[in-house]
Structure formats: C-alpha cells, structure tokens
Amino acid sequence: MKFTIHHIDNQTSARSGEIVTDRGSIPTPVFMPIGTRGSVKAVNTAELSSIDSRIILGNTYHLYLKPGHELISKAGGLHSFMNWNGSLLTDSGGFQVFSLAKLNKINDDGVEFQSHIDGSRHMFTPESSMEIQQHLGADIIMAFDQCPPGQSDYQTVESAVERTTNWMKRCVSYLEKNKGIHAWEQNVFPIVQGNVYEELRQKSAEELIPFATCGMAIGGLAVGEDKSDMFDTVEQMDELLPKDQPRYLMGVGRPTDLVRAVKRGVDMFDCVLPTRNARNGQLFTSSGIVNIRNEQHKEDFTTVDEKCRCDLCKNHTRAYLRHLMNVNEILGHRLATMHNLTYYMELMKTIRDEITAGSFDDWSHNYLKTMINYKGM
Ligand SMILES: [Zn+2]
CATH class of the missing domain: 3.20.20.105 (Queuine tRNA-ribosyltransferase-like)
Structure with missing residues (x-):
C-alpha cells in the first residue's frame, strides 16, 4: 500500500x-x-x-x-x-x-x-x-x-x-x-x-x-x-x-x-449515518436535512435536492419517496440510500477539489457557516 x-x-x-x-x-x-x-x-x-x-x-x-x-x-x-x-x-x-x-x-x-x-x-x-x-x-x-x-x-x-x-x-x-x-x-x-x-x-x-x-x-x-x-x-x-x-x-x-x-x-x-438514516427517511441535502416522512412533503411534487444528480433527485418527487417510505417499499430504501451516499461522495470530491485549488479554508468556512443553520448536518 x-x-x-x-x-x-x-x-x-x-x-x-x-x-x-x-x-x-x-x-x-x-x-x-x-x-x-x-x-x-x-x-x-x-x-x-x-x-x-x-x-x-x-x-x-x-x-x-x-x-x-x-x-x-x-x-x-x-x-x-x-x-x-x-x-x-x-x-x-x-x-x-x-x-x-x-x-x-x-x-x-x-x-x-x-x-x-x-x-x-x-x-x-x-x-x-x-x-x-x-x-x-x-x-x-x-x-x-x-x-x-x-x-x-x-x-x-x-x-x-x-x-x-x-x-x-x-x-x-x-x-x-x-x-x-x-x-x-x-x-x-x-x-x-x-x-x-x-x-x-x-x-x-x-x-x-x-x-x-x-x-x-x-x-x-x-x-x-x-x-x-x-x-x-x-x-x-x-x-x-x-x-x-x-x-x-x-x-x-x-x-x-x-x-x-x-x-x-x-x-x-x-x-453508518448516510445509509442508516436513509432507511429512516432522513436525507442529507445541499439545503439541510429533509425528513421525508414529514406531513409537509405529502403533496410536494418537487425534487428532494435540485443540486443532486442521483436517480431519486433526477426522476422522482418528494411526495413519491414519502409514499414509498410510508408503505415500506424496498425501492424507497434504495433511492434514499443512493441519494445520501451520493451526497457524501460529492462532498468528499468537493473537499478534495478545494484543497487542490488552494481554496479549502474559504470554502469550508462558508460550508460550515451555512450548515450550522441546519440541525443534524
Ligand atoms: Zn439525490
């Protein structure tokens, strides 16, 4: 190694x-x-x-x-x-x-x-x-x-x-x-x-x-x-x-x-957070945690995270994922898990790119300042 x-x-x-x-x-x-x-x-x-x-x-x-x-x-x-x-x-x-x-x-x-x-x-x-x-x-x-x-x-x-x-x-x-x-x-x-x-x-x-x-x-x-x-x-x-x-x-x-x-x-x-929390309906997004089981997403036909390129965010709505989770459909677990892992992988890539570009300190300062408003991030 x-x-x-x-x-x-x-x-x-x-x-x-x-x-x-x-x-x-x-x-x-x-x-x-x-x-x-x-x-x-x-x-x-x-x-x-x-x-x-x-x-x-x-x-x-x-x-x-x-x-x-x-x-x-x-x-x-x-x-x-x-x-x-x-x-x-x-x-x-x-x-x-x-x-x-x-x-x-x-x-x-x-x-x-x-x-x-x-x-x-x-x-x-x-x-x-x-x-x-x-x-x-x-x-x-x-x-x-x-x-x-x-x-x-x-x-x-x-x-x-x-x-x-x-x-x-x-x-x-x-x-x-x-x-x-x-x-x-x-x-x-x-x-x-x-x-x-x-x-x-x-x-x-x-x-x-x-x-x-x-x-x-x-x-x-x-x-x-x-x-x-x-x-x-x-x-x-x-x-x-x-x-x-x-x-x-x-x-x-x-x-x-x-x-x-x-x-x-x-x-x-x-x-275990990205995978375990996904199965409980908790999603990590660019604008904080989304608890998809919450009532507020019942008729929400927007995407979970517009900035995410995963299958869930490209092709499905919050209302659909909430429904899948509520009836315990396996697809719900799969989509949510891939979404959370995508978030983590993209975050690590951004971190690496910012270090390489010499701008990690500024970037991390802004990231933490934004995320401090979102409980659980
Ligand atoms: Zn996604």
Whole structure:
C-alpha cells in the first residue's frame, strides 16, 4: 500500500492525496460506506462504483458470525464473495463485541462474548481477529483494540490504552508468523485510544507509532463525548501522528464533522449515518436535512435536492419517496440510500477539489457557516 500527498492546504492541516492498494487508487480525503454483512444495505456494488466509491467497510464481528470467515475465504475472500472490485477495509471486531454482543468479559487475553443472534459463546483475541481478517482478505485491516465507553473514568481508559498496546504487539507478531491466506497485500492500522484524556492519547499514540507502517486510526471518539472535546483530540492527533501516513477517524460522522476533521488533518472516514438514516427517511441535502416522512412533503411534487444528480433527485418527487417510505417499499430504501451516499461522495470530491485549488479554508468556512443553520448536518 502506498500513500501519496498531492496538496497540503496553506491555512489548515487539510491535505489531498491518494492511497493505492492492490485493488487500485483511492483519492483522499475519502468516505467509506459501511457494508456490515457483506453488503452496503440496499445498494449493489455496480451502484457503488457508479458514484465513484473506491473503498468500503466490512464488519469482522458480523461476518465471523454469519456466514463465517472460512466460508468467505473459500469464496476467494470478501471481494469476490460480494463481487466488489474496489478496496476493502475490515474492522477488528472489537467495537461490535463491546457494543452489540449480549455479554462480554474482557481480560488480558481477549474478549469472551455471546452472539447477539443466538447467544452462542465465542472468544476474540488479537490473534483470532488477525486470523479472521486474513480469511476475509480486506486490503486494510485493523488491529484488535479495546474501546471503552465515552464517559469512562481515567483508570478504565488508562488500562484500555495499555491493553491496546499489548494487543497491538500480539497482532504484529501473529502477522509476522502467519503470512496471508490470499495472494494480495493486507495492511494493518494501529488504533490510538485514550478517549478525551490528553495524557492518555499521547501515551497511546507514542506507543503505537512504532507499529504504524502504512496508516493509523483514531478510535474511541464519537462514543458520547462532547463534540468540542472530540475535535480537541483530533487536533492533538494531528500534531502527534506521522504526517506521511493516512489518518483514519473511526465512526465519524455528520457532513460538518467530516469537513471539520479534514481541516485537522484526517484523511479517512466511515459512518453508518448516510445509509442508516436513509432507511429512516432522513436525507442529507445541499439545503439541510429533509425528513421525508414529514406531513409537509405529502403533496410536494418537487425534487428532494435540485443540486443532486442521483436517480431519486433526477426522476422522482418528494411526495413519491414519502409514499414509498410510508408503505415500506424496498425501492424507497434504495433511492434514499443512493441519494445520501451520493451526497457524501460529492462532498468528499468537493473537499478534495478545494484543497487542490488552494481554496479549502474559504470554502469550508462558508460550508460550515451555512450548515450550522441546519440541525443534524
Ligand atoms: Zn439525490
């Protein structure tokens, strides 16, 4: 994997560039749609390519439980299983174990948990997370980390930071001893923890930087802390993390969050918002959030967003989409999902173009000033 920075903004820490994996080039900053269980819900891979999405996410926890990493491995890895020619990133499974599994018991060895599907008992360790991710075969894989809840006290976070470093060592040692199952290269990102405690963030970053060969992730944010604390931490990371590697801010977020984080030197993002909110009828548009289920759209025969080029906005009315959503038609989910993903992809393209043109600071100032009036953006 190779990361090249093409332009660095004069006024902010924003940079534009590209990541090249064995699957091709990914212009950065990039937003990665989430394909939890081997599909970005409601859309197919040709549709993802049509909006120039180059990398998507798979969730190790879900894929391990169903259909199982060994089955996916037999299919030739997740790319061929789901017929995706672009790049893939898988998470370590840790975050879902903590947030979804019925029971989880953490100790220094790993995490014991009960499946949220059938209650069956399982154990994830740094070694098993690496092994599962080798079977899945994503181009970028994540180290197994401990992500404590947002409001955790100092001691809890401190022990999570220490454990994350120890687990990182075990991930690397596993990968050194066990070469990949598939023919292409897999690259592991360490995940910096420490919640919003400056001292712990510094400790975590310093301990993990020696393991960073191709990129680093900022984990443990967007888990319930104040937004200003979140951006202070991102700023701190901008100072500490290697500048010549991509920085991935996990689980963030809203369109304005992406712009504010790019300003602070972040290159990669993922979030369920555009896809999940689409299925609930919440659309991101150039003039703010549209809640299509609202009564006001019942007889509204205008388009959702005149500035959008997606199928929904070119061909259908608000009233039609509202009707589809109200009667739970699958097409409604499909149209809304493609619309939201189009909004996010276009936003990232604009960000990259503005950085390249040297006008990102002015543009972002105007964008944030406009969007501050729209709740939820
Ligand atoms: Zn649209």
